[in-house]
Amino acid sequence: MASITALARLMRELDDRLAVCNRCGMCQAVCPVFAATGREADVARGKLALLDGLVRELLDRPQGVQDRLQRCLLCGSCAVHCPSGVKVLDIFIRARAILAGYMGLSPLKKFIFRGLLARPQLFHRLLSWGARFQGIFLRPVDDLLGSSCSRFLSPLLRDRHLKPLAATPFHHRVPSLDEAPGASGLKVAVFVGCLIDKVFPHVADAVLALLQHYGVGVLLPADQACCGIPALSGGDPESFARLVRHNLRRFPPESYDYLVTACATCTSTLKTMWPLMSQDFSGVEQEQIDALSRKTLDVTQFFVDVIGVELAATREPPTGIPVTYHDPCHLKKSLGVAAQPRVLIRAHPGYELREMDEADWCCGCGGSFALQEYDIAAAIGRRKRDHIISSGCAVVATACPACMLHLTDMLSQAGARVQVKHVMEIFAETLPRTST
Numbered sequence: 001m002a003s004i005t006a007l008a009r010l011m012r013e014l015d016d017r018l019a020v021c022n023r024c025g026m027c028q029a030v031c032p033v034f035a036a037t038g039r040e041a042d043v044a045r046g047k048l049a050l051l052d053g054l055v056r057e058l059l060d061r062p063q064g065v066q067d068r069l070q071r072c073l074l075c076g077s078c079a080v081h082c083p084s085g086v087k088v089l090d091i092f093i094r095a096r097a098i099l100a101g102y103m104g105l106s107p108l109k110k111f112i113f114r115g116l117l118a119r120p121q122l123f124h125r126l127l128s129w130g131a132r133f134q135g136i137f138l139r140p141v142d143d144l145l146g147s148s149c150s151r152f153l154s155p156l157l158r159d160r161h162l163k164p165l166a167a168t169p170f171h172h173r174v175p176s177l178d179e180a181p182g183a184s185g186l187k188v189a190v191f192v193g194c195l196i197d198k199v200f201p202h203v204a205d206a207v208l209a210l211l212q213h214y215g216v217g218v219l220l221p222a223d224q225a226c227c228g229i230p231a232l233s234g235g236d237p238e239s240f241a242r243l244v245r246h247n248l249r250r251f252p253p254e255s256y257d258y259l260v261t262a263c264a265t266c267t268s269t270l271k272t273m274w275p276l277m278s279q280d281f282s283g284v285e286q287e288q289i290d291a292l293s294r295k296t297l298d299v300t301q302f303f304v305d306v307i308g309v310e311l312a313a314t315r316e317p318p319t320g321i322p323v324t325y326h327d328p329c330h331l332k333k334s335l336g337v338a339a340q341p342r343v344l345i346r347a348h349p350g351y352e353l354r355e356m357d358e359a360d361w362c363c364g365c366g367g368s369f370a371l372q373e374y375d376i377a378a379a380i381g382r383r384k385r386d387h388i389i390s391s392g393c394a395v396v397a398t399a400c401p402a403c404m405l406h407l408t409d410m411l412s413q414a415g416a417r418v419q420v421k422h423v424m425e426i427f428a429e430t431l432p433r434t435s436t
Contacts, residue, residue, distance in 0.1 A: 021048045021086045027078035032362040033071060036379040042071050044078035044088050051095050066099045066235075071373060073366030073380075074233055075329035089334075090276060093232060100235030113231040113239040120225035120246060124171065127198050131165035138164055144419060147412040158374060161412035163199050163405055170201035174208070176222035182215030184307065189219040189256040191247075191270065191296075193263035194226050195401035203401065206428035207262050207299055213431050214307050221250035227269040230367060237277060244274055245285070253291035258306065260299040262424050264331035264400035265367070267298045272334060298331060300399055300423055304340040309427075311346055320350040322393040323426070326384065326407065327360035328400035341399050344427040351426060356391040358384075365406035377406070385410040388418055395419045397426055 027044040028034055034043040041047070047068060072092055079088040105113070116123045138148040141161055148164050150157040170192055181187045188211065196203050211218050225246045231239035251259060261267045271293050278289045303309045325342055332338045338360070345353050364370065364380030388396045388411065396411075396418055398404060408420050 018048060018051060018091065020084050021045070021082075022084055023049065024083065026081055026083055027088075030077040030081045032075065032077065032364065032380045032383075033073060033376060035383075036376050041068050044072075044082075044086075047072065048086070048088070048091065051091065062099060062103050066096075066103065069096055069099065070369075071376070073329070073362055073364070073369050075362040075366065076333035077329065077362065080333045093273070093276070096233065096235035097237045105234075105236055109234055109236065113234060113236045117226050117228075117231055118239040118242045118246075120223060120243075123226070124169070127165060128169060128172070131167055131169070131198075134164050138162065142412040142415075144417060145408050145412045147408050159413065160374070161409045163408055165198055166201050168201070170197045170204045171222070171224070173201065174204075174220065177208075177218045177220035179212075179217045179219075181217035182212075184215040186257045186306070187217035187219060187255075188302065189221070189251050189259040191227070191251070191259055191261040191263075191266055192220075192224055193261055193266040193401065195405070196262055197224075200401050200404065200422065203262050203422045203424055206422070206424045207260070209431060210303065210424065210428055214303070216307070219251075219256050224250060227263075227266040229265055229269040229273065232269075232273060232277065234368060237280075240277060241280065244278075244281075244289070248285065248288050248292070251292060253288055253295060256295070258302055259292060259296045260302045261296070262299045262399070262401075262422065264298060264328035264335075264337075265402055267296060268330035268334040271296045298335065298337050298340070298399065300340040300344055301337055303427070304343050309344060309347055311343065320348075320352050321395060322354050322391070323351045323395040323397055323421075324354050324356040324388060324391040324393040325359060325423075326356070326363060326388070326396055326398040326403060328398055328403050329360075329362050331399055332360050341397070341423045344423050345397055348426050348430050350429070351395070354391050354393055356387040356393075356396075358387055361387075363403045363406045363410075365402045367402060370406060378410070381406050381410040382414075385414060385416065389414070389416050393418065395421055395426075397421050397423050399423045 023045050025045050031043045069092060074089055074092065076089055079086065137151055139151050141147055141149045146163060147161040149161050190207065192204050208218060225243050228240040228243035231243065274289045275293050278286045281289065323345060325345060327338055342353060345351055361384060362380060363384045364377040366377065370377040396407060399422065404420050404422065411418050
């Protein structure tokens with residue numbers, strides 16, 4: 001249980017932020033959870049009203065408060081559209097920390113966050129073993145999407161169509177790199193992220209090939225850890241802090257010009273959540289976090305805004321493979337990045353970009369939300385799936401591996417013949433074959 005002093009500080013910060021909300025209900029129109037359930041308790045206004053009396057609620061029914069707070073994707077839709085500028089994500093993250101500090105973490109969360117995630121070497125080792133033996137539990141169901149389902153009845157896996165773990169994680173194939181800048185004169189640090197490392201290593205391959213092609217030096221530290229967002233959103237700031245410190249030691253900000261990631265969630269976490277939750281770090285650590293945050297860019301931002309990738313002025317009208325794009329919430333809503341991924345897709349002459357309806361509507365994943373509230377996550381995901389199918393495209397691209405997982409699940413269950421690709425995979429296809 002957290003100290004009374006720490007809880008009191010968090011409560012004061014929460015009270016200050018809650019005072020801004022005027023309960024207008026604008027968040028109802030944009031909340032994907034509310035659209036799926038129709039329950040006032042599931043929309044930001046309902047949760048904020050509950051938190052307004054958090055001290056009393058903590059004593060009366062802490063579990064009920066926690067259950068309602070967990071029914072949130074942390075997609076940021078409400079915050080983007082709030083006319084009062086309420087920092088909803090900040091409030092919910094802090095409220096979850098308060099509740100976990102008061103009630104304590106469940107044994108399962110302690111095992112996952114403190115026993116696994118916060119111990120990166122053990123986490124890597126267990127997932128590597130899992131990749132070797134997953135065939136016992138999973139069977140392939142869709143060759144196009146590369147999805148599998150459970151061989152046995154499982155309350156966790158249920159009817160999900162999963163992307164299996166890669167046979168070889170990226171950090172085994174490329175343990176580390178430290179290359180000098182090339183023609184660009186720039187050096188970037190690459191934060192790989194858990195899902196790209198263990199499920200989509202080919203995305204990291206594409207990023208490295210592109211950086212090398214454009215003459216960018218690469219710093220790829222060994223022994224990278226999770227960015228910390230699962231622990232933070234799960235109410236465990238202690239494990240989050242351990243992961244931040246672990247990664248800070250491997251990514252000293254003075255060693256590179258930019259830090260890039262191909263995971264929208266990792267980008268958002270490093271850029272916004274690390275500084276937000278840095279109050280208990282030392283002064284030196286806070287300076288490092290701020291410096292790292294300022295240098296962090298989504299990899300699509302880096303190639304468009306820094307390297308200057310753009311469309312050729314004489315390009316013919318596109319007539320290639322039809323592709324649509326899904327905006328990850330953590331990229332568009334948290335960071336305002338939407339144009340750059342589309343530029344990179346259009347830079348490939350073999351693709352024709354077609355916009356789907358509600359391209360920035362949440363896919364329904366939300367990390368652990370899809371594990372705890374799969375029925376709601378699937379309902380939200382089916383809405384996105386239907387828009388993808390209606391676009392008539394053969395490919396849906398996105399810039400977040402978590403979105404790739406959930407989109408694969410939804411499309412595979414429907415038997416849709418639509419491939420799911422990362423934007424960087426498509427952009428890397430423009431490279432000469434000898435460069436890949």
